[in-house]
Amino acid sequence: MIALFLALQVGVASAAAPIPDFIIIRDGASTVSVPVTITGGQASVRADALMRAMKGTLITGTNLHYTLALPRVRLDLIDGIPFAKRDTLTIPLSRAPQVRGGQLYLPFQFVSEVIPRFGGGYSYDMAQAELRTLGPPTQPTSQIAKSTPPPASSTAVARAPAVVPESVRTPAPQMRRPAATKPQSRKLVVIDAGHGGPDNGMRGPIGTPAWFVEKDVTLSVAQKLAASLRARGIDVLMTRTTDTLIALSDRGRIANANHGDVFVSIHCNAPAYNNAAGARERGFETYFLAEAKTEDERRVQDMENESVKFETGANAPKGDPLSFIITDMAQNEHLRESSDLAETIQTGLIDVHPGPNRGVQQANFAVLRGSYMPAVLIEIGFGSNQSEATYLSDQANQSAIARNIAGSVIAYLAHYDSRVGGQR
Ligand SMILES: [Zn+2]
Numbered sequence: 524m525i526a527l528f529l530a531l532q533v534g535v536a537s538a539a540a541p542i543p544d545f546i547i548i549r550d551g552a553s554t555v556s557v558p559v560t561i562t563g564g565q566a567s568v569r570a571d572a573l574m575r576a577m578k579g580t581l582i583t584g585t586n587l588h589y590t591l592a593l594p595r596v597r598l599d600l601i602d603g604i605p606f607a608k609r610d611t612l613t614i615p616l617s618r619a620p621q622v623r624g625g626q627l628y629l630p631f632q633f634v635s636e637v638i639p640r641f642g643g644g645y646s647y648d649m650a651q652a653e654l655r656t657l658g659p660p661t662q663p664t665s666q667i668a669k670s671t672p673p674p675a676s677s678t679a680v681a682r683a684p685a686v687v688p689e690s691v692r693t694p695a696p697q698m699r700r701p702a703a704t705k706p707q708s709r710k711l712v713v714i715d716a717g718h719g720g721p722d723n724g725m726r727g728p729i730g731t732p733a734w735f736v737e738k739d740v741t742l743s744v745a746q747k748l749a750a751s752l753r754a755r756g757i758d759v760l761m762t763r764t765t766d767t768l769i770a771l772s773d774r775g776r777i778a779n780a781n782h783g784d785v786f787v788s789i790h791c792n793a794p795a796y797n798n799a800a801g802a803r804e805r806g807f808e809t810y811f812l813a814e815a816k817t818e819d820e821r822r823v824q825d826m827e828n829e830s831v832k833f834e835t836g837a838n839a840p841k842g843d844p845l846s847f848i849i850t851d852m853a854q855n856e857h858l859r860e861s862s863d864l865a866e867t868i869q870t871g872l873i874d875v876h877p878g879p880n881r882g883v884q885q886a887n888f889a890v891l892r893g894s895y896m897p898a899v900l901i902e903i904g905f906g907s908n909q910s911e912a913t914y915l916s917d918q919a920n921q922s923a924i925a926r927n928i929a930g931s932v933i934a935y936l937a938h939y940d941s942r943v944g945g946q947r
Contacts, residue, residue, distance in 0.1 A: 541649060541652075542561070542566040542631060543559055543652035544558065544559060545557060545559055545652070546559060546568065546652045546654055547652060547653040547654070548576040548577055548653075548654050549653050549654070549655045549656070550655075556576075557569070557572045557573050557576050558572070559631060562623070562628075565630070565631075566630070566631035567621070567628035567630060568629050568631060568634055569629075570589065570591060570600075570626070570629050571626065571627070573591075574591060574592075574593075577593060577594070578594055579591060579594060580592040583627075587601050587602035587622075587772065588601055588602075589602070589620070589627055593638075593642055594643070595642075595643030595644055596641065596642060598637075598641065600627070601620075602619070602620060602621060602622045602627065602772070603619050603620075603772045604619050604620075604772075607620075607633075607637060607641070617630050617632040618630040618632070635647050639654070644656055709758050710757050710758065710784045710785070710936050711759070711760060711781060711782065711783045711784050712757055712758070712760075712783065712786075712787060713760045713762065713777070713781065713783035713785065713786045713787070714745045714749050714752075714760070714762070714787050714789070715745070715761075715778075715786065715788040716738070716741040716746075716761065716762065716763055716789055717737060717738065717741040717788060717789055717790035717791070718737055718738035718741060718790075719738050719765075719766055719767050719769060720766060720768030721768055722768050723737060724738045724790070724791065725737045725791060725793035725906050725907065726906070727905070727908070727909075735791075735907075735916060736906075737790065737791040737906055739766075740791055740903075740915055740916065741789045741790060741791065742763070742764075742766070743918075744789050744903060744921050744924060744925050745789050747924075747925035748787070748789070748925040748928055749761055750925075751922075751925050751926045751928075751929035752929045752932065755933060757929075757933065757936075760777070760778070760781050762774045762777050762778070772893050774894070775894035775895070775898075776893055778894045778895070778896060779893070779894065779895045779896075783894070783896050784896060784936065785864065785896060785897050785932060785936065786891070786894040786897070786898035787898075787899055788891065788898070788899070788900040788901070789901055789903060790900060790901065791902065791903060791904060791915065792804070792808070792905045792906070793905065793907045794907055801907065802907060802908060802909075803908065804905050804907065805877075805878075805879065805904060805905045805908040805911040806876075806878050806879040806880065806881040806904065806905070807869070807872050807881060807902060807903055807904050808869065808880075808881035808883070808884050809865040809866075809869040809872075809883050809899050809900070809901045809902070810865065810883075810884045810885065810886050810891070810899060810900040811858070811861035811884075811891070811898070811899050811900075812861055812885070812886070812891040812898060857895070857896060857898070861899055862885075863897075863935065864898075864899050864931075865883045865899045866883050868901060868928055868931040868932070869882065869883050870931075871928065871930060871931035872901075872903075872924070872927055872928070872931075874927060875920075875923045875927045876927075877911075877914060897935075897939075903915060
């Protein structure tokens, strides 16, 4: 309930603060100024400069994660995601923090609203453009060492809701089954050809002079999959159709912005060890997004306990901060759907792939994390194994794999629809 209340406060208090050229950080008698930069009409503050001025530390984690270690609290952020986290509390932001030129920029609202509410003892004076510490001055040095790794709580940020797509900003009962919001419409499958441009993915030998290059094979299979789905009345959106590099976080965002029903990412595998045993590795496997078991159980438990009060948000207006909470609920639903989709695809491939069948796997892939729909990543085989690389490079084999995956996706969508119709 506290989380909900605080989240609403931010939404209500979003009256635009005037944008100064710089802000003053006042801690007792000491003041430090931090410039406000305007890019594309949007005001931002550099996170490192702000942390220095506030006697905190900016910690760069992995996978676009950042932690602002303030003297009293830690706020976790993800580049490109418009939410912050303080422990288990999710805080919506007016805009996503963004890395530009190697530096993390925070929306100005972070200084004027988020830190005063969630930063552990600050107020913001709009007229003076001053962020002040409340109460006695803080200790001159923070106890948090620069080398401190991201806290355990930062892993929870990996499960932070992705960019809230328009499609889920609708009443909750429909949101629990997003397909129900458009039962008669055509389905949209988002196909993601792994890697591209300067990112070749894995490379393996087919025999001189040819090399197996993952980005080329994934694109070829993705295009055949798209053609097969389109031929069967399914709309398709490809994250890339040429040899270009699309950021992992953007692939999910593309899928979300276009309200995809399913997200399928195509990849080729390589062994963990570059030795003779590694070179013999072969087979196909399908991944869906999931956290480590124990953490997942904790999250599900938390979510179940929390969910009843969030249902009151069913009629929340579009863009209301509540929508992210509902989004989080729906995302959990997609976990099971993603697992079902992975199982359907993996089982289907047994018919065409020489194998072995390496089964359905779970992992926390960045590319799947940002996509707000049932999402899987298929490793169609080991490009590092000479015979499998040869098999995967063959156009007819690629077509067989693509048609098979298309059939599984269509079967999954039909199954999904019948369950929606039958049970809800
Ligand atoms: Zn790959």
